[in-house]
Amino acid sequence: MPATRIVVPAKAKKGEIVEIKTIINHPQETGFRHDNVGRPIPRDIITRFTCTYAGEEVFRMDLFTGVAANPFVGFTTIATETGDLVFEWTDQHGAVTREQTRLTVT
């Protein structure tokens, strides 16, 4: 499973805007390149990234071959209730990388 890094504050006040930063280790191979003996390198990309907060989807993104390796995605959401943030990266073969972190709202 590819390595990921997620930065979310552990606590937030209700109504506060929370900044979320994620990065995943992935080659994002475009499929347009060739190796040193001329064979095409097959495409290998993440195609979808989603984030749910307390069961509700707050962010979704489709990725294509133009996205660089090790995609970094940053976005914000509003702290409403204490709950889990679940991050899912789905690659072109359907394999899912899942990470979870808890946000405590006071």
Place this chain on the structure above:
Amino acid sequence: MLLPCHPRESGDPATRLPLPPMRIAWALLAAVLSTFALRALAQEPPRTIAPSDLRSGKEFVSPETRGQQDDLTINPGMLWVEQGDKLWRTPAGPEAKSCASCHGAPSALKGAAARYPLYDARLGRLLNLEARIQQCRAERQQATPLAYESQELLALTALVAHQSRGLPMSVAIDGPARPFFDAGRALYHQRQGQLDLACAQCHDQSWGKRLRVERISQGHATGFPIYRLEWQTLGSLHRRLRACFQGVRAEPYPSGAPELVALELYLGWRAQGLPIETPAVRR
């Protein structure tokens, strides 16, 4: 008939001194001075960039790239540092020893990276950080060796070097390290390749100028392994040097070659005092 050219050749042989006292004093002074000069020369070779003019490579990249390096939460190189942290605690070899079994936390090696490349008296050769990790793994863990440029070795190197982030480079070039330093220095000033260029011509004499779209850096190796946007991944100093050799159309040395380690020592001395930035982000 030869004229007497020296005072001691004239005069009474009985009262003659081998050298007049003043001459002895001058000779002694000259000898002492030249010894000092030679020692000073042997210890501190001339610097081509004044210490006050030293600029890290990060000052030659765009503010965006610099920001990506400085903010560790978005620095992609940290993915390798974290992987290195996992490997640090992963047992390997017949005795199932991990790096942590001997060293404890990675922070125990704080400052180590600043001293590499380092001459190892027992092995009788100059080791860079990668070679030290490889040697440690082979001898102490007796585990399968990690190939140079492999993801595992890059990750462990990044982890160890990251512990010294912010500390100044301080390699030793005296004593047995000196011949390696001299070899590295010679290679740095050696014109090579079809373009007949030496490292010094760009990085000592032309830094700050433009080379097409890029500003020429001073070529300090303080942030390795680096995340290079062109590579889309983390890479070693030797990989970067290979790109330089190819750039001047010279035959590159293989990664880990003694010539490159010697050059690495010279580069370390050139950057003396600059803080370590691992993992650096470069274009």
